[in-house]
Amino acid sequence: MAATPTAKPRTARLRARETVPAYGVADGVQSWRYGLQARERSTVERALAILGSRLREPGHMLASPDAARDYIALHIGADPCERFAVLYLDSQNGVIAFECHFTGTLTQTSVYPREVVQTAMHHNAAAVVLAHNHPSGSLTPSAADKALTQAFKQTLALVDVRVLDHIIVGGRGSFSFAENRLM
Numbered sequence: 001m002a003a004t005p006t007a008k009p010r011t012a013r014l015r016a017r018e019t020v021p022a023y024g025v026a027d028g029v030q031s032w033r034y035g036l037q038a039r040e041r042s043t044v045e046r047a048l049a050i051l052g053s054r055l056r057e058p059g060h061m062l063a064s065p066d067a068a069r070d071y072i073a074l075h076i077g078a079d080p081c082e083r084f085a086v087l088y089l090d091s092q093n094g095v096i097a098f099e100c101h102f103t104g105t106l107t108q109t110s111v112y113p114r115e116v117v118q119t120a121m122h123h124n125a126a127a128v129v130l131a132h133n134h135p136s137g138s139l140t141p142s143a144a145d146k147a148l149t150q151a152f153k154q155t156l157a158l159v160d161v162r163v164l165d166h167i168i169v170g171g172r173g174s175f176s177f178a179e180n181r182l183m
Contacts, residue, residue, distance in 0.1 A: 069174040076133045077169040082109040084132045088125040113155040130166040137171030
């Protein structure tokens with residue numbers, strides 16, 4: 001029986017200066033980038049690549065949470081429907097991957113912690129940064145946002161994955177649960 005070549009798992013560690021893999025991000029009419037001209041889309045993609053490579057630098061998440069917020073905002077901040085995404089981190093808080101898990105409507109999305117736990121285990125993540133956008137532009141977390149954050153903290157703690165932050169992006173800014181002492 002001949003050995004079959006094995007595919008490189010998508011969680012393979014990237015070297016510093018390589019971009020962060022992003023899965024499940026919006027494309028087509030579901031994306032805010034849809035109406036951009038080719039040159040503008042290219043500029044956004046280049047900005048994401050630059051931010052993604054900076055996030056790959058060791059310890060960068062702790063040194064600059066602004067880079068994580070900018071990266072998240074570029075991916076989902078201006079999307080016309082609500083999206084819930086997660087940055088998966090290793091034990092040194094280096095970024096493993098960014099995944100957009102759930103897409104909803106203009107005002108809400110259904111989120112299932114079980115799927116995030118499965119993906120965290122798949123990536124062998126030690127910590128996560130939760131993120132979602134508010135298409136309305138309002139950065140005020142709702143009661144549901146606060147309850148969801150606590151549910152994720154409790155659920156992920158069962159498998160030794162820490163929730164470092166929950167970031168809301170929208171309009172021209174962002175809101176950090178950690179910076180506002182809501183964690």
